[in-house]
Every structure is written in structure tokens, then in C-alpha cells.
Amino acid sequence: MATLAFIVADGIIYASWLLIVAVGMTLVYGVMRILNVAHGSLYALGAYTAATMVGAWFQRGYVPLGSFGVLLAAALVVGVVMGLILELGLLRFLYGRDEVVVVLATYATFLILEDVIQLIWGVEARPAPQPYSLLGTTSVGPLVLNNYDLSLVALALVVGGISWWGLTRTVAGKVLLAVIFDREMAEACGINVRRVFRVTFLFGSVLGALGGAYTAPMISVSRGLGVDVIVLSFAVVVVGGLGSIPGALLGATVIGLSRACAVHLLPQAEVFAIYLIMTLVLIVRPYGLLGRQRLRKI
């Protein structure tokens, strides 16, 4: 029973982290049909910026709890600035091009940004662990959980809730859904698709940077951070269904719980558990759990 409680708790925490990282990627794909490999760079930039800002915050002796605001501010700054640079400087020239060309362009951007990160922050690791132990722990029987991890669950709920509310309960969301379902028809109805693209990409970028910023206190921020994240995000998005936000939630939950099961019950399988799940899902449902088959327009 205790093991089950551990699995559920660990699975939900890991799924929350995956959801924050992956939801931006799936949103961008759903609206813009861009599989943004540079999402990993936004995550890394968010982590580096947050680590630097949090370090400066504590060095100056400001109120420790204020560091949570610093993490969010770092994500916002990186997401908006980099989102604008990438959308205005690169992606808008590629709209309408083949999806493979766009993937290659974002991959090239990812490689360039990896070097930009090295130019700015060098090769030294940037630890910023202070916020991670600020909130204390919660004990339920043998289960000891860090409240920072629980705040990650709350953050994921907020991100998921805002995305759901924005998409289903606002005019802007309905416009977005119209673009997702039929871009050409939406454009014919007078929707400014370019503007929708820009806003969507900015929102996706902020979410990518938020994932990095909120993870920074848990790790020692160092080079190559974005690589694993992009692979994991891709796994979540593919399992859930490319472009589906509920799919991302389901994909993150399935992968999070699978990994926790592997660690607790069969540790040797931890490394490939995620990819095993992805393979099985793709065999049974090639378009992901909540993805839908699209008709190719000729």
C-alpha cells in the first residue's frame, strides 16, 4: 500500500513537470503545425536566466519567498523576448513551407542557441538551490514530500486550467480552435491568423521557459539541459496526440506513472520505460491517445 502511495505521488509530480514543459510544445504544434525543436532551448534559457536571477536575489539578501516571483519573472522575460525574436526573425518567413523544412529550421535554431548559451554563461554549472528547500516538507506516514514538488503540481494545474479556460471559455480561445480545425476557413472568415500564430508562439515560449525556470532550483543548471527535455516533451506529445492539450495532460500522466512504477517495482527498466510506453501507444494508436487522423489537403 505504501509503495502504491509512493508511485502515485511520484508519478503525479513527474507528470506535472512533463505537462508544464510539453504543453507549450503541443500548443504550438496544434495551432501552427510547427514541431518546435528550439522549445528545448527556451527551457534551457529559462533555467539559466532563473538561476542567475535567483543567485543575485539571494546575494543581495532580499526576502527569500520573493525568489518564487523571480522564477516567474525570468520565465516571462525569456519567453516574451525569445518568442518575439524567433517568431519575427525566423518563423514568419517559413509559414506555409513543408513541416520538415520548419523542423530543420528550429533544429538549427536549437543548435545556435546552445552556443549562445555558452557564450553568455560559459561552461560552468549554475546552481540556484535556495528556493527548493524554502517551503519545507510534508509527511504522510512514510511518505516525505518536498513542498516545492507539490507546488509544481499546483503550477501544472494552473497552467492546464488557464489553457483549458482560455481555449474553451474565451473568444480568443474559440478563434484559436477555429485556426486549429481549419486554418484556411478561419482566414476566410476574417481571422488574422498571423496574429494568432504570434500570440500562440509567445504563450508556448513562456511555458517552455517557465518549465526551465521552475526546474532550475532542483538541479545544477549546466550545458545540454535542453536536449533531454526536448526528447521527453516529444514523447509526451506523441503519446497524447500531436497538438492536443488534453492529450498532453494524458500523455504526461501515463508517462509519469509508468516511470514511477518502473523505479519502484523494476528499477532496471527505468531507462527505457518511457520509450516502451511510447512504442506501445504508437502501435495501437499511431496518432496518439487523443490525436486524430488528419486528411491531407491536395
Next chain:
Amino acid sequence: MRKTTSTLALLAMVSGAATSLIAGLPGPAASQGEKYRVGVVTLLAGPFAASIGVPAKNGAEMVAEAINNGTLPAPYMGSRGIAGRPIELVVVDESTGTAKQVTEFRGLAERRETDAVIGYLVAGSCLAVAPVADELKMLTLFSTCSTPRIFEDGDYKYVYRASAHLTPDGVTAARYLLKRTPNVKTIAGLNWNTAYGQDAWRDFRLSMLALKPDVEAINEQFTTFGGGQYGSEISALLAKKPQVLHTAFAGGDFEAFVVQMTARGLQQGMQMVMTAGAGSMFRLGDKLPDGAIIEDRGPFSFFARPTALGNWFRTTYEQRYGTMPPYTAYHMGQTLLALKIAADKASKGSAKPAPEEIGKALEQLRFEAFGTTVHMSRSKGHQAVTESAIGVSKFDRAKGVPTVTDITYYPADCVNPPDGVKSEAWIKSGFKGAKCE
């Protein structure tokens, strides 16, 4: 007659001046302007570049510069270059994958005309490159790539390693742990699912069983290299409650694990054994709990002996790079030094010594390195051994710096298998032939 005398005097003067000039040349005579090109391969990108890859490059550059200037402390003071030629380093990134490493190695040997190649941190790179080195007859000195399998499973003519392999880390940790806490009953491991991680856990677990057969390994976790998220692993360990946790994590993963485990109090009531963690102590500061048994993969950094060479290495590195050198910097430095000593020894006349001659000089070579003595005494003189060192972490709150207390050194023959014996078999035999006095 007077004219003849003057001419003879002039000839004598010129020949005397020439003789003194030749006598004054450092080392064996070399062709003018010719350099000794050394390929240096290390991780320059990816999650381990900062913690171990770039420091290895720094170690090579610092030692090469000192050798070129003749400023290494005694007993190498004034001895410049390799075989009388200034060293020129050709640095190559190791983070590009195993297959690419073979191509890069061929490039170093054939296109970039290096005289020798040193370095490599990743076990997979070394296992892939070793047969190619023999095929190309390229003298290659591995600096780290920890796995003992290189010379245990292979026999190479042109390949050497001037640092100890991984086995002494686990043996040292087991001996030290049982000396301090003899009543250990349960152990667990959290390591990477790589050759390094699996070998490290195997050596520690088998050593514990050899020294105390009633010890039980109750949890074995193998995680992704560079994973960074250890919430589930920490929960599993909290549930199992082993008395001892062994990890050979290093760099960013080690730091992430320490931050995450201390926040959840995993270290309370559990003895940590961290065989490659010392290099992260300055970055972690007071986040690393006091009382962790810690190593730096040999007698390096906190554990380096305060010899003239050891002090020079640490002080110069700290002044230049602003941090304590980790083990990979020492490994690379002592590997370049081994190459220099062997090449100088093999050098005759003005020609560059052949790889075979340098190789012969490397076999059974014993030399003073940076804070320890290196002896190329295993695997027919291709594999080095050094003493090992271990201690306990303690953060000095008054000075605000991490320290290591209760440092213990183990002789090389106590923690390394004898020549010709495989590590696993040696540990299982109960360390037959070990000399620990």
C-alpha cells in the same frame, strides 16, 4: 705563424661557442621549429563539460604551458618540451558520440598529423578508439575513461592509461565504510545505467560482500545519464531505508541529486558513500550534508598530497580558473607528464622517438605526478595504478568552505588487482594478494 695562431684561436673560439650552445640546448637536439603535436580529447559540450570535461582541457593546457616554459617544479624544473620540441595541443570535443569519436581519432592521426593522442573521459569512447589506435599505430594515452574493461578484455600495443581505473574507488569505499561502521547490514545503489555506473556499483557491492558476506543489497537504481530528476528514486530509497547509499554520480547529476535528497531528508539515518562527488563540493557549498563518505576518484583535489608538484598544480589551477581542479584535470595533467617523461627517455639524437619506443619507455614507468606517484605496473605496463584516498565531508561554517576530514590513503596494491588479474575475479576471491600494510 702569427696569422696561423690567430686563425686557430678563432676556430677554437667558434667551435667552443658552438659546443657551449649545443650543450645549452634543453633535452635532445630537435629540428628547428618542429613541434610535438598532441591531440587532446575531452568533453567540451553537454551536461558534463563544465564539471569534468573543460577542467580536463584546462589541466592539459596548464601542464603543456609549464612544460614548454620549463617551469614545472622539481624534479622536472627546466626540462622543456617533449623530446626537445615544444608541445602543440590539438583539442577535440568528445561529446559527439562514440561513432564520431572513431572518425575524429582517424582525423587526428591521419589529417591533423598528431604525434600522440591523450584524453578521453567516456568509457564508450575508449572502448571504440583503442582498436583503431592499434590499427593506425597511433600512440594513445587514455586519461580517465574509468572502466577496467579496456585492458581486462583487450590487449593493445599502442594504448596506455596513465591513471587508475574505477575498481579502486569501490574497494576503497567498502574498506573505509566497514572500518568506520562495521555493523552495516543493508546497502543500496543509485548509479547511471552506463558502463561506468554499472561497474562502480558492481565493484562496491562485491567488495562489501567480500569483506562482510552478510551484507544485503536491497535496492539497485540505474538511471539515465544526465536525467536530473530523482524524485522517484529518492522515494524508493525512503521506502526501503537502506543503511548505506552508494552513488558514483558526478557533475550536474550529482549536484541535482544532493539538492533533491537533502530537501527530503534522505541523508538522515542513511550513510552516504559518494565516490566521485568531491569535485562538486565547492558548487554545492553547505547543501552537501556533513558526514558523507566522499572520494574524488583518487588522490586528487582535497586528497592530493602536499608535494611541490601537488601544490603547484592546485595553486596554479585555482589562480587561473578560480576553482579547485577536479580529478579529470589531474588525470589529464599526469597523462601529458607521462608522455613527456617517456618520450624524453626514448629520445635519441635529433629524430622524434617512434611510438613503439615511447611505449616501451612507458611500461613499468614510475613517476612523481601532481600530489601522487603513478606506476605503470598493470596490464603489461599499459595500465597505471596510484594510491587511493577517501574522507568525510564537512562544511567549515566559519570560513564558508567545504572540507574533507578523516582522510585515509590506501596503497595501490591494497585497492588494485595484481597484474594479470581481472577486477571482478579479484574482488570475489577476497582481494587475494592485496597488500594493505
